[in-house]
Amino acid sequence: MLNLFRRPAHKEITPHALAEMLAAGEAILVDVREADEFASGHVAGALSMPLSRFQASALPAAGKPVILTCAAGRRSAMALDKAAAGRPDIDTHLAGGMGAWRAAGLPVVTGN
Numbered sequence: 001m002l003n004l005f006r007r008p009a010h011k012e013i014t015p016h017a018l019a020e021m022l023a024a025g026e027a028i029l030v031d032v033r034e035a036d037e038f039a040s041g042h043v044a045g046a047l048s049m050p051l052s053r054f055q056a057s058a059l060p061a062a063g064k065p066v067i068l069t070c071a072a073g074r075r076s077a078m079a080l081d082k083a084a085a086g087r088p089d090i091d092t093h094l095a096g097g098m099g100a101w102r103a104a105g106l107p108v109v110t111g112n
Contacts, residue, residue, distance in 0.1 A: 010080045012095035013067060015104040018043075027065045032079045033098070037071065041108040043101060048112070051075045056083035059090055069094040069101070 013021075021027040022045060029046040031038050038048045046069070049058065059066055068076040068083075068090070076093035083090040094101065102108065 010077055011092040012073075013092055014095055015101045015106055018067060018094055018101075019104075019106050021065070021067075025064075027067050028060050028062055029094075030059060030066055030068050030079075031098075032068055032070050032075050035112075039110065039112055041098070041102075041110050043069070043098075044107065044109045051079055054079050054082055056085075056087040056090065059083065059087055065092060066090050067092045067094060070097045072097040072099050 018027065018029070022029060022043065029043055030049050031042050031046045032049055032051040032054055034050045034052065035048065042048070047060070051070070066089075068079050070076040073093060073096055076097060080091060080093055096103070098108070
């Protein structure tokens with residue numbers, strides 16, 4: 001049965017596709033995990049904007065896609081929901097979050 005009230009799913013990008021976009025300078029990655037999680041390992045060049053202080057209006061407007069990530073995808077989906085009204089152009093997150101990034105063998109950096 002068709003559910004007319006169901007929200008469409010957020011767009012997802014795979015770790016390798018995101019890595020290619022970042023290497024080419026074609027995307028901005030925003031990590032919505034808390035500061036201690038970010039410091040323990042994140043994608044090089046990612047911006048930290050913890051969900052606890054997340055404001056869609058503070059997201060960069062750089063003319064390229066802004067992609068969100070978290071640990072596994074739940075918090076980045078919540079951030080996408082928050083961004084939907086004010087920034088409908090922000091509609092994609094990393095499938096599986098940092099867990100999937102690490103599982104794909106992609107590099108992480110530590111510290112702030």
